[in-house]
Amino acid sequence: MSITEPKEKKGQVRRIILVVEDDEALREAAREKLASRGLEVWTATSGEEALQLLEQRQPHLVWLDILMPGIDGLTTLQRIREKAELKHLPVVIVSVSGGQEKIRRALDLGALEYLTKSDYSIDDLATKMEALLHEYS
Amino acid sequence: MRMGEEHDKARRRVFRALFIVVASATAALLYTLFALLGRAPMSWPIHLGMTTTLALINALFLLLFSRASQSFPLRVQLAVLLWGGAALWYWGFAPFYAFFTSTSDLLLVSLSAFEFVWEVPFFAAAFITLCLWKFRSIARFVEGRTPSPGDATALFIATLRFPLYVGLLAFLITFLGYFVAFLQSSLWGAQPWLEGSKTLVTGFAISFFLADFYVLTIDRLLGTVRGRLEERYAVPRRAQRRFSLRALWMFLGVTGASISLLVPLGLQGFQVFMRETLVEEARTTLSRVAPETQNIQSEAALNDLLKEVRLELRGQIEIVASEEALSSQNIAPTTRQVIEEERDGVLTDFFREEKVIAFFSVPALDRKVMVTMRVLDRYTAWPWLVWPLIVGGLSILGASIVNSIFITSDVGRATRILMSGVERARAGGKEIIPDVNTGDEFEDLAHAMRYFVAETRTARRQLEAEIVATERERGTLAGVVRSMGEAVLLIDRDERVRLVNPVAAELLGVRADEAVGVALHTLVTLRQNSQVLSGPERPIIRSLTGGEVVVVGMGDNVELETSAGRRIPIGLVTSPLREHDEITGAVAVFRDLTQEEQLEAARTNFISVASHQLRTPLTSMRWFSEMLLAGQAGKLVVKQRRFVQFVYQSTLRMANLVNLLLQSARVEAGRVQLNPQPMDLKDFTKEIAQTFGAMMKEKLQILEIVASPDPLPKIPMDREILWQVIANLLSNALRYSPAKAKILVTITQRGDAVEYAVKDSGIGIPKEYQDRIFERFFRAPNALRIVPDGSGLGLSLARAIVKGWGGDLWFRSEEGKGTTFSYTIPLRGMAAAKGEIRLSA
Numbered sequence: 001m002s003i004t005e006p007k008e009k010k011g012q013v014r015r016i017i018l019v020v021e022d023d024e025a026l027r028e029a030a031r032e033k034l035a036s037r038g039l040e041v042w043t044a045t046s047g048e049e050a051l052q053l054l055e056q057r058q059p060h061l062v063w064l065d066i067l068m069p070g071i072d073g074l075t076t077l078q079r080i081r082e083k084a085e086l087k088h089l090p091v092v093i094v095s096v097s098g099g100q101e102k103i104r105r106a107l108d109l110g111a112l113e114y115l116t117k118s119d120y121s122i123d124d125l126a127t128k129m130e131a132l133l134h135e136y137s
Numbered sequence: 138m139r140m141g142e143e144h145d146k147a148r149r150r151v152f153r154a155l156f157i158v159v160a161s162a163t164a165a166l167l168y169t170l171f172a173l174l175g176r177a178p179m180s181w182p183i184h185l186g187m188t189t190t191l192a193l194i195n196a197l198f199l200l201l202f203s204r205a206s207q208s209f210p211l212r213v214q215l216a217v218l219l220w221g222g223a224a225l226w227y228w229g230f231a232p233f234y235a236f237f238t239s240t241s242d243l244l245l246v247s248l249s250a251f252e253f254v255w256e257v258p259f260f261a262a263a264f265i266t267l268c269l270w271k272f273r274s275i276a277r278f279v280e281g282r283t284p285s286p287g288d289a290t291a292l293f294i295a296t297l298r299f300p301l302y303v304g305l306l307a308f309l310i311t312f313l314g315y316f317v318a319f320l321q322s323s324l325w326g327a328q329p330w331l332e333g334s335k336t337l338v339t340g341f342a343i344s345f346f347l348a349d350f351y352v353l354t355i356d357r358l359l360g361t362v363r364g365r366l367e368e369r370y371a372v373p374r375r376a377q378r379r380f381s382l383r384a385l386w387m388f389l390g391v392t393g394a395s396i397s398l399l400v401p402l403g404l405q406g407f408q409v410f411m412r413e414t415l416v417e418e419a420r421t422t423l424s425r426v427a428p429e430t431q432n433i434q435s436e437a438a439l440n441d442l443l444k445e446v447r448l449e450l451r452g453q454i455e456i457v458a459s460e461e462a463l464s465s466q467n468i469a470p471t472t473r474q475v476i477e478e479e480r481d482g483v484l485t486d487f488f489r490e491e492k493v494i495a496f497f498s499v500p501a502l503d504r505k506v507m508v509t510m511r512v513l514d515r516y517t518a519w520p521w522l523v524w525p526l527i528v529g530g531l532s533i534l535g536a537s538i539v540n541s542i543f544i545t546s547d548v549g550r551a552t553r554i555l556m557s558g559v560e561r562a563r564a565g566g567k568e569i570i571p572d573v574n575t576g577d578e579f580e581d582l583a584h585a586m587r588y589f590v591a592e593t594r595t596a597r598r599q600l601e602a603e604i605v606a607t608e609r610e611r612g613t614l615a616g617v618v619r620s621m622g623e624a625v626l627l628i629d630r631d632e633r634v635r636l637v638n639p640v641a642a643e644l645l646g647v648r649a650d651e652a653v654g655v656a657l658h659t660l661v662t663l664r665q666n667s668q669v670l671s672g673p674e675r676p677i678i679r680s681l682t683g684g685e686v687v688v689v690g691m692g693d694n695v696e697l698e699t700s701a702g703r704r705i706p707i708g709l710v711t712s713p714l715r716e717h718d719e720i721t722g723a724v725a726v727f728r729d730l731t732q733e734e735q736l737e738a739a740r741t742n743f744i745s746v747a748s749h750q751l752r753t754p755l756t757s758m759r760w761f762s763e764m765l766l767a768g769q770a771g772k773l774v775v776k777q778r779r780f781v782q783f784v785y786q787s788t789l790r791m792a793n794l795v796n797l798l799l800q801s802a803r804v805e806a807g808r809v810q811l812n813p814q815p816m817d818l819k820d821f822t823k824e825i826a827q828t829f830g831a832m833m834k835e836k837l838q839i840l841e842i843v844a845s846p847d848p849l850p851k852i853p854m855d856r857e858i859l860w861q862v863i864a865n866l867l868s869n870a871l872r873y874s875p876a877k878a879k880i881l882v883t884i885t886q887r888g889d890a891v892e893y894a895v896k897d898s899g900i901g902i903p904k905e906y907q908d909r910i911f912e913r914f915f916r917a918p919n920a921l922r923i924v925p926d927g928s929g930l931g932l933s934l935a936r937a938i939v940k941g942w943g944g945d946l947w948f949r950s951e952e953g954k955g956t957t958f959s960y961t962i963p964l965r966g967m968a969a970a971k972g973e974i975r976l977s978a
Contacts, residue, residue, distance in 0.1 A: 023753050025754070025757035025761070026753065026756060026757045029757055029760040029764065032764060032769065033760070033764060036769060067749050096748065096749050096753055096756060097748045097749060097752065099745075117752070118752045118755060118756050118759075118792055118796075121759070121760070121763050122760035122763050122764060123763060123767065
């Protein structure tokens, strides 16, 4: 896990986004792009790591991949929802593919959106995240 | 219902007739009782008329009964037969015979009449009771109580013996009746002993005939019972009876009885002749003597006259002086009265013995002279009559025996020849029935049998050939079923296994020979989605009871659970087995789907893994090139920028390719989720066309959409799927058509489908590549030249989708002139499908 320390900007509350993504390149791209938009980016490489981190501190938004080694994204989301203090944590699913069943389960578990990575340019995705951060925190 | 009414009608008629029989017999009995007491007249005509009437009434009763006999149990039929025989013989034949053979006066006629009337009901009742008692065991069988096979033989023999028993009983009882009549007439009726002996001989003959009548008729009645016994049990019948012995017995009996009947008739004739001779003699003598008696004045003169009379009339002469003396005479009271009252005359008297009495009075001496001539005394001629009678009778008897032997041996020989021929034919010998050259029915019978045997033999040969053919066919079929790769199981109407082939036996975990005859549900349980399928839900039972053909495929999740608890996923087809429109069983053909399921799982897994594994690196390539192009890693020089641009474009193409590939894999696997909603095809086409607006503007192309009818009916279609097809064909048409070209889309309703055609004026498809156009990744060379970055997947995906909704996709094309792609959409549209994934997810 790593936390990119944000560059402080005066008078502005730093928005924090946790990117849970097992693929290093995607994780790096996301961090790079989101950080360049002035967000504080935490990353986790697996569901376990994310849960561990969430026990200590809470971000404003979670970017959660689904297909990961170990516990997958949906299970991770379920565990998050099981914790009282994380019950209302905003989570966006960002996956490479989406089965109808998976989408339904994710939304049932209270995911804000179910986004398919390959459909979006990284810019669009970052914009979407900013919008969600603005809306839910 | 009608039959029952007929029966009841016939039975009612029979009961009415029975009532008349009883009433008339009672009336006759009462009348003769009065006659016997002297209160009613009785004579031979009355006697014969009365008994004849009784006989006729009984004959009518028998006739009515014989018509309705099937409505009565066999015991009743037997009783009526026994009664009928007695009534007809006793009231029909016997009185007439008695009339011709007996010599009786008025008193005796009354007695005889009374005897005939009372004896019949009395003896018949005893006789019938005894016979029915003896008939118990046979009646029980007839009424349906089935004996054991051992008892069957005993019963068979009983049916053979019963007629003889009845005959013997009939003889004894009838003869007993005659014996009683003999005693009665001799003691009470004071008849001559000769009359009594005639009664006994007559009794013997009549009893015999009656017995014979019963033996024959009852034997016929029981023939049906014997037939049923033989049918139900293999009762050994042979050598129970010999026709020749029976014939001999019949001839002897009938001849003997006939002679016995003739003897009293002959005797009676002789008697009458003798009596009339005596009467004539007496009259002649008396007519000469009578005038002289007036002149006799003294005892001496009387004695002289009597001497003369004695010379002419041989007989006992008595001179009776007083009435007391007359009463001591052995004569009937009526005779005595006549003698007392008349002066002279000739009389016949039957008191104690038969005699002719000539009498005359001698007035001067106040005497009556009575000459009694016993008919028997004149029987000096009797031996002359007896010997011819004996010799005649014996020769008739002998002739009968010879005749019977001759006839029976002739019949017996012919029968034996035919029998042995039939036996040989049954044993399958080659000989045919030997010739019987009797020139009568036997010869005809032999001929008929020969034809019959020949025909039977031919029929048997054909049948055997057919059986062999059927067996062979059955063997072939059994072989086919045995060596089939699919499991085959056959059950009968009671759900018992009739056939299992080796594959089925292995799947069920049983041995094929042990499974046969076992109830199917004890061998196997079916589960659908892990739930046990109960009786009527099971596919094979639906086939068996409902006649359905049930097909269970992979998606139905049906498992077979063996008695050992092993579960195997199966595919199944069950169908009813019919014979003459009647379901006699059901057959199930099934197979193990374990491997298919594994393959299917692997394929599903492949698609999801591939989509993840391919898309992930593509996504990062895309994002990093985007960031490079956005200058996020510092400003790029022109050449760097160009290079990254190429990477970015190729990445997008690659992503598109992967998407198409995954889509067609999903369409083919039938895993796409469908949410149909009513769509207007024309509007939808316009909407899609807008996405190609830039390209069209660039190439100055025109799109024309014609709907017929306009507006078209809305069709429930999945938006995304339909988009894929329409967009695919539109983009092809635009891309392969030159600038300024016109693309024509026609949407036409034809029957219950809509035909959607996209006509371009593009490069066309070369003839030699037309049949490869739907191959994945195939691209015709001319297309490659114009649009180098096409995937070669669009058309195959479009066609797979169209086929998926039950439509068809085809094209007409000429190289250099253009192409028209057409496909159909059924008006009912798509059915919703709960697939697991959207097309482009």
